[in-house]
Amino acid sequence: MSVREEFDDWATSGKDRGMEERHWHTAKHALARMPVEPGDTVLDLGCGSGYAGRALRDTNDAGRVYGLDGSPEMAHNAAAYTDDPQVGFLVGDFDSLPFENDSIDHIWSMEAFYYAADPHNTLEEVARILRPGGTFYCAVNYYEENVHSHEWQDKISIEMTRWDREQYREAFRIAGLHVAEQDNIPDRETAIPSADEFPTDNWDSREEMVERYREFGTLLTVGVAP
Template identity: 80%
Template sequence: MSVREEFDAWAADGRDRGMEDRHWATAKHALGRMPVEPGDVVLDLGCGSGYAGRAIRDTYDAGRVYGLDGSPEMARNASGYTDDPAVGYLIGDFGALPFADDAIDHGWSMEAFYYAADPHETLREIARVLRPGGTFFCAVNYYEENVHSHEWQDRISVEMTRWDASEYRDAFRDAGLVVAEQDFVPDRDVEIPDESAFPTDDWDSRADMVERYREFGTLLTVGVAR
């Protein structure tokens, strides 16, 4: 199954809203660090329901926000969640972004980058469309250090890229982006069940659950265009 087919099915099932609910706990902290100024043009890569782009528009008064997704159904759903004319949604390929050189001030991607068919090509495309000094905030929960995420590949039919933190840094640099920062954003908001709630279907132990949310959380890598 292709990425398009997989996520068209998710959108049809209403799972786009569920993605927003799951990711917001850490996404909001990473979004709060973006240096977006009023009037800036922002790209939300792999936008899903479009929640991040709408938050950027509302919080920073961005001039224009583009949400790009490989799933037509995701893009259609996202467009139905807003009537803001400054927020638009596109169907596109991560490896061939439909923007001119130096057209974007800042880029954002949450839980989508690892679906890129060629992640190195995607980073080169990001570097191409960013204006000098522009930033790319790349947030993922599926990465090598997060051992609790490794089984995710078995639950989805499309191939995913699982890099560790150093591989992200190297790939950003190879694409011509300066790595400004990288860290783990823990989830301090999710309510972890009391010990009496165990055993659960998803976790072997309470310690594993606590580690996943409080220790690993989201890996955030920030690149800056030269």
């Protein structure tokens, strides 16, 4: 199954809204760090339901916001959820971003980058379209150090890229992006039951669940275009 087919199914079944609810716990903290100024042009790469672009318009007064997704159904749903003429959605390929050189001020991606067929090429495309000084905020929960995410590959037919922290930094540098910061954003909102309620359907111990949400959380890597 292709990325398009997989996420068309997710969108038609309503899973796009569930993704938004889960991601928001850490996404809102990363979005708050983005140096978006009024009038800036922003791309949400792998936009899903489009929540990030709407948030940047509401809180940062971003100018034009584009949401790009490989799934036509995701893009269609995102447009239906959005009542803002400055936010638009399009279907596109991560390996050939449909934007001119030096045309985007900031790029955001949450839980989407690892679906790229060629992640190194995607980073080259990101570097190509960013204006000098522009930023790429790449947030992922599926990464090497987060051992609790490794089983995700078994639940989806798409091949996913599982890099560690250093591989992300090195790949950003190879693509020509300066690594401005990298850290883990903990999820402090997911409720964790008391120890005597374990094991659960998903967790053998409370310690594992605490590690997953409170320690590993979301890995954020920030690149800056020279």
